[in-house]
Amino acid sequence: MPGKKLQWHLLAADPGLLPWQDNGVANVESKGKKICVARYRDAFYAFSATCPHAGGQFSEGWIDALGNIVCPLHRYRYALVNGRNTSGEGYYLKTYPLELRPDGLYIGLPEAGLFGW
Ligand code: FES
Numbered sequence: 001m002p003g004k005k006l007q008w009h010l011l012a013a014d015p016g017l018l019p020w021q022d023n024g025v026a027n028v029e030s031k032g033k034k035i036c037v038a039r040y041r042d043a044f045y046a047f048s049a050t051c052p053h054a055g056g057q058f059s060e061g062w063i064d065a066l067g068n069i070v071c072p073l074h075r076y077r078y079a080l081v082n083g084r085n086t087s088g089e090g091y092y093l094k095t096y097p098l099e100l101r102p103d104g105l106y107i108g109l110p111e112a113g114l115f116g117w
Contacts, residue, residue, distance in 0.1 A: 006097065006108035011037070013104040015044060025069070027059045030107055035096065037105075038080055040067050045080040046096040046107050053091050069093070 009030050012018050018026040018037055026037045027049060034049040036058045047069065049058055056073035064070055068077035068086050077086045083093035097108040 005111040007111050008099065008106045008108050010103070011046075011098075011105045011107050015039075015100065015105040018105075021059065023059075023062045025059055025061070025063070031109055031112075033109065035107070036069070037098070038063055038069060040080055044098050044100070044105060046098050047078070047080070047083060048094040051076065051091075052093055053089065 011028055011030060018028060020026045020039065024039045028035050028037055035046050036049045038045045038047070040063050047058070050056070051058060051071040051073065053071065053076055054073060056071040058069050058071060060072040061070050063080070064077065067080050069080055070077050075087070076089050076091065078084065078093035079086050083095040085091045085093065099106045099108070
């Protein structure tokens with residue numbers, strides 16, 4: 001996220017305690033943002049809970065074999081690593097950096113501006 005300062009927030013002291021669903025996705029909220037965390041091949045990824053196409057909820061989607069989150073509404077695919085719309089429709093999924101620290105899993109959110117933007 002070049003050019004933007006991040007503020008780090010603790011998501012969970014133990015990532016295993018996030019509300020994981022069978023699809024490997026957990027819904028969380030941090031600083032008022034609805035976020036999904038996905039677990040894929042022993043790594044964690046965070047991204048907006050809502051699809052940029054037409055509002056599908058990724059908590060009802062699934063992770064494919066290539067590491068994409070698939071939206072349940074129209075099946076557009078987004079790379080977990082960077083939010084790239086790998087099915088080619090030209091959208092971009094907002095992703096957030098995560099850090100696993102000794103005291104828990106942290107998420108980096110853009111620092112709020114003067115008016116909370
Ligand atoms: S709302 Fe997600 S692909 Fe259409």
